[in-house]
Amino acid sequence: MSDSRSVIVVGGGVVGAATAHYLQQRGARVTILEKQTFGAACSHGNCGFVCPSHVLPLSKPDAISSTMKALFRPNSPFSIKPRLDIKLWMWLMNFARHCNERDMIAGGHALQALLLSSMEEYERLVREEIVRCEWQKKGLLYVYRDKQRLDAYEPTNQLLTETFNEPAVKYTSDELAELEPALKPGLAGAWLYEHDAHLRSDRLMESWKERLLSEGATLREGCEVQEIVSRDGRAVSVNTSQGEMTADQIVVATGALTPFLERFLGCKIPIQPGKGYSMTMPRPQICPHVPMIFPECRVAVTPMESGYRLGSIMEFAGYDDSIKPQRLQLLRDGAAAFLKDPYCDPVEEEWYGWRPMTYDSLPIIDRSPTLENVWIAAGHNMIGLSMSTGTGKLIAEMMSGETPHIDPKPFRVTRF
Numbered sequence: 001m002s003d004s005r006s007v008i009v010v011g012g013g014v015v016g017a018a019t020a021h022y023l024q025q026r027g028a029r030v031t032i033l034e035k036q037t038f039g040a041a042c043s044h045g046n047c048g049f050v051c052p053s054h055v056l057p058l059s060k061p062d063a064i065s066s067t068m069k070a071l072f073r074p075n076s077p078f079s080i081k082p083r084l085d086i087k088l089w090m091w092l093m094n095f096a097r098h099c100n101e102r103d104m105i106a107g108g109h110a111l112q113a114l115l116l117s118s119m120e121e122y123e124r125l126v127r128e129e130i131v132r133c134e135w136q137k138k139g140l141l142y143v144y145r146d147k148q149r150l151d152a153y154e155p156t157n158q159l160l161t162e163t164f165n166e167p168a169v170k171y172t173s174d175e176l177a178e179l180e181p182a183l184k185p186g187l188a189g190a191w192l193y194e195h196d197a198h199l200r201s202d203r204l205m206e207s208w209k210e211r212l213l214s215e216g217a218t219l220r221e222g223c224e225v226q227e228i229v230s231r232d233g234r235a236v237s238v239n240t241s242q243g244e245m246t247a248d249q250i251v252v253a254t255g256a257l258t259p260f261l262e263r264f265l266g267c268k269i270p271i272q273p274g275k276g277y278s279m280t281m282p283r284p285q286i287c288p289h290v291p292m293i294f295p296e297c298r299v300a301v302t303p304m305e306s307g308y309r310l311g312s313i314m315e316f317a318g319y320d321d322s323i324k325p326q327r328l329q330l331l332r333d334g335a336a337a338f339l340k341d342p343y344c345d346p347v348e349e350e351w352y353g354w355r356p357m358t359y360d361s362l363p364i365i366d367r368s369p370t371l372e373n374v375w376i377a378a379g380h381n382m383i384g385l386s387m388s389t390g391t392g393k394l395i396a397e398m399m400s401g402e403t404p405h406i407d408p409k410p411f412r413v414t415r416f
Contacts (some may be wrong), residue, residue: 011253012038039205045351052191055362110410117390133204141197182304256354266370273354278311286341299334
């Protein structure tokens with residue numbers, strides 16, 4: 001990619017930032033268009049996990065039964081807002097179709113390649129001080145109150161060990177108390193994925209913005225793309241709320257909002273917004289040192305160097321932008337069941353984000369099937385942060401005509 005090659009990256013989230021970074025490394029002149037502010041939306045208040053352990057797609061063989069149980073449970077962290085939405089119900093039908101072992105294993109191998117690539121790139125970016133993000137590699141702990149549920153995770157751990165070489169270490173109740181004193185006594189135990197890491201996502205985005213601008217990127221915030229104008233199989237311009245813009249190539253990295261550009265991209269974008277919540281506050285007096293997930297209530301805890309975050313919830317409520325106090329209370333209640341000092345005041349931020357959910361749990365990393373100079377990098381589900389650097393590197397390679405470092409076929413848009 002020569003110095004004269006210009007690229008518009010639509011979307012200033014973590015995937016757009018990573019894509020812009022790897023394009024700049026290849027000599028591209030990058031302009032980032034962001035509808036809101038850079039690093040906002042789903043990239044801002046997430047739990048910050050960089051987790052190769054999250055290799056299995058959500059569409060597992062038992063996903064339908066567990067989802068139905070959750071739907072009818074009071075105060076469930078999972079919910080679907082009843083409404084007449086054909087695209088949602090088609091998405092759910094296709095999700096059910098993928099809930100089988102064959103698709104799960106195939107999807108897991110594709111995700112693992114991207115997750116391991118991203119972990120390697122994150123470690124390099126931190127080591128070379130390209131980004132500053134409160135990086136810590138302390139693993140990820142899955143904590144259980146119920147002994148039966150703790151033991152029931154054994155087959156999953158065996159699958160991850162034998163098929164993906166991602167083993168966890170099992171901790172008994174006494175061993176867990178010694179490992180993490182912030183947990184309440186008497187818990188059943190835990191599984192620890194030792195090779196996972198975590199960071200502070202808003203600090204990452206602040207740092208990446210500074211780096212991209214220092215290396216010559218142009219950032220236009222409050223700039224909404226209204227139309228991609230094409231002619232003879234190529235995009236010739238982008239009409240935005242700030243006027244018409246041109247570039248040699250365009251990357252659409254707009255997360256859960258990508259379906260709104262579907263008619264310009266010439267393909268189906270079956271992404272549904274999966275709404276998540278978080279609360280950010282100072283570190284409590286008895287603060288965990290290992291990030292953790294409580295699978296029984298689906299609450300995640302991130303102890304950061306400069307703060308503390310509780311997060312979770314999955315709502316299929318469309319593009320609803322409200323923050324429901326009762327959903328935030330679920331985070332408090334979940335943490336209180338496990339931690340001696342689960343939260344503290346003041347709450348610095350109450351946040352929501354729309355996760356870009358595809359029904360097969362795989363992102364879209366591909367060229368538009370109708371526009372030869374338009375690319376798509378979206379649909380990273382619940383682990384966009386974890387897969388962002390590998391995605392940025394992969395799409396920059398493809399755009400530059402290089403041999404991709406991982407197989408891009410599983411992420412093609414024509415699979416839908």
